[in-house]
Amino acid sequence: MMYHSLNHKARTSSFKNAVIKGLAPDRGLYFPDRITPLPDRFFREIDKMSNAEIAYEAIRQFIEPEIDPDSLYRIVEETLSFNFPVKTFNDNLSVLELFHGPTMAFKDVGARFMARCLGYFNKNNPETITVLVATSGDTGGAVAHGFLGVKGVNVVILYPDGKVSDIQERQLTTLGQNITALKVDGVFDDCQDMVKQAFLDLKLTDTMQLTSANSINVARWLPQMFYFLFAYKKLYRQYDEIVFSVPSGNFGNICAAMMAQQMGLPVRPFIASNNENRVVTDFLQSNIYEPKPSIQTISNAMDVGNPSNFVRIQNIYHNDIDILRRNLVSYSYTDDQTRTAMKELYESFDYIADPHGAVGYLGAMDYLKDHPETHCVFLETAHPTKFLDVVESTIEKTVELPDQIKSIMGKPKSAIAIKSYSELKDFLLSKTD
Numbered sequence: 001m002m003y004h005s006l007n008h009k010a011r012t013s014s015f016k017n018a019v020i021k022g023l024a025p026d027r028g029l030y031f032p033d034r035i036t037p038l039p040d041r042f043f044r045e046i047d048k049m050s051n052a053e054i055a056y057e058a059i060r061q062f063i064e065p066e067i068d069p070d071s072l073y074r075i076v077e078e079t080l081s082f083n084f085p086v087k088t089f090n091d092n093l094s095v096l097e098l099f100h101g102p103t104m105a106f107k108d109v110g111a112r113f114m115a116r117c118l119g120y121f122n123k124n125n126p127e128t129i130t131v132l133v134a135t136s137g138d139t140g141g142a143v144a145h146g147f148l149g150v151k152g153v154n155v156v157i158l159y160p161d162g163k164v165s166d167i168q169e170r171q172l173t174t175l176g177q178n179i180t181a182l183k184v185d186g187v188f189d190d191c192q193d194m195v196k197q198a199f200l201d202l203k204l205t206d207t208m209q210l211t212s213a214n215s216i217n218v219a220r221w222l223p224q225m226f227y228f229l230f231a232y233k234k235l236y237r238q239y240d241e242i243v244f245s246v247p248s249g250n251f252g253n254i255c256a257a258m259m260a261q262q263m264g265l266p267v268r269p270f271i272a273s274n275n276e277n278r279v280v281t282d283f284l285q286s287n288i289y290e291p292k293p294s295i296q297t298i299s300n301a302m303d304v305g306n307p308s309n310f311v312r313i314q315n316i317y318h319n320d321i322d323i324l325r326r327n328l329v330s331y332s333y334t335d336d337q338t339r340t341a342m343k344e345l346y347e348s349f350d351y352i353a354d355p356h357g358a359v360g361y362l363g364a365m366d367y368l369k370d371h372p373e374t375h376c377v378f379l380e381t382a383h384p385t386k387f388l389d390v391v392e393s394t395i396e397k398t399v400e401l402p403d404q405i406k407s408i409m410g411k412p413k414s415a416i417a418i419k420s421y422s423e424l425k426d427f428l429l430s431k432t433d
């Protein structure tokens with residue numbers, strides 16, 4: 001499959017080049033040249049397939065023949081070596097749990113898939129690739145874990161000092177090996193800006209092979225379409241109209257859902273549930289797209305003031321706001337509403353949600369008010385203990401730590417403090433000597 005830049009000023013690219021480069025040379029996001037719908041039978045008989053079979057059939061058109069079918073199947077199988085449970089509360093409401101991977105955040109799937117693709121392409125390449133990534137919380141851990149020990153790849157993670165949870169910080173600062181964490185004196189947008197500046201810096205890009213592992217990278221973004229197929233498989237025999245409420249920050253996950261829809265998944269619209277970072281919610285109302293500095297909230301992985309995948313969503317719906325409004329609904333919630341939702345989930349359903357999942361639940365409940373005939377599935381994108389302080393103080397109960405998290409609690413954190421882009425640049429250049 002070839003990919004083109006959504007800025008339309010760069011040449012088309014192979015999948016391999018798109019994965020290694022991250023962004024197109026004209027700074028646009030890559031997008032596949034074609035989306036071929038899967039046969040109707042795929043959706044009619046999806047419950048006869050394993051998760052790996054579903055995922056392989058869905059993603060192969062975007063990747064073969066650059067990765068051969070046997071290797072791609074293996075990559076998919078290894079990526080998906082954990083569960084994606086759906087729990088149904090009542091006729092209108094289910095939760096899709098995406099936190100059963102090694103860092104207990106949904107980003108594990110994208111990170112593991114991308115790491116394996118890069119590993120495949122880099123098998124016979126003597127040059128080291130540096131993965132540079134900004135994180136508002138969960139990306140860092142998932143990427144660090146996904147790439148840990150991958151030969152020929154160094155990972156450098158920027159995170160806003162003091163603005164990620166203790167467990168999130170441990171997940172990205174305790175691994176060592178080929179992973180380095182840089183704590184930035186600033187907010188997530190400062191981290192993201194530094195990463196963008198590095199990709200534009202010829203002094204850097206001429207001396208080292210830099211790539212991103214944010215959801216702008218097609219290999220991080222596309223595999224997220226699997227979740228929606230897996231949940232559909234579990235629910236479609238029982239419910240006619242299924243709708244997903246997706247807690248959204250950079251809009252990569254929901255945009256991957258829309259790719260599944262383009263391939264024939266009979267779901268519409270998608271609900272983007274946001275915290276107070278409400279640029280898309282406001283856009284759908286006013287038709288004015290106005291990026292804002294990000295606002296810090298208790299659902300910090302969604303503290304994004306200018307969601308990078310929104311251009312892909314616009315492209316899917318032909319940059320037509322009416323088509324977009326038929327396919328995307330967006331709500332925004334305050335931290336107080338989020339906490340109330342966490343209490344409500346706990347009291348009504350004995351379910352402990354993290355703040356991101358709670359925002360998803362709020363979106364589902366608002367949508368159901370006007371569409372009581374639908375079955376809404378909200379995504380629980382992180383394990384509640386990743387946000388232990390907020391969760392325990394809100395539901396007034398102590399929560400048991402899962403093994404993945406217990407194992408990192410005693411380990412010492414190690415991160416380098418930086419204040420400015422020039423410090424980042426010096427650090428990266430020092431690595432090439």
Ligand SMILES: *Cc1c(COP(=O)(O)O)cnc(C)c1O
Nearest residue numbers: 138248249250251252253301381
């Ligand atoms: C990254 C993240 C999100 C937002 O996903 P996007 O693809 O950026 O919209 C939501 N919840 C959690 C826990 C996350 O880590």
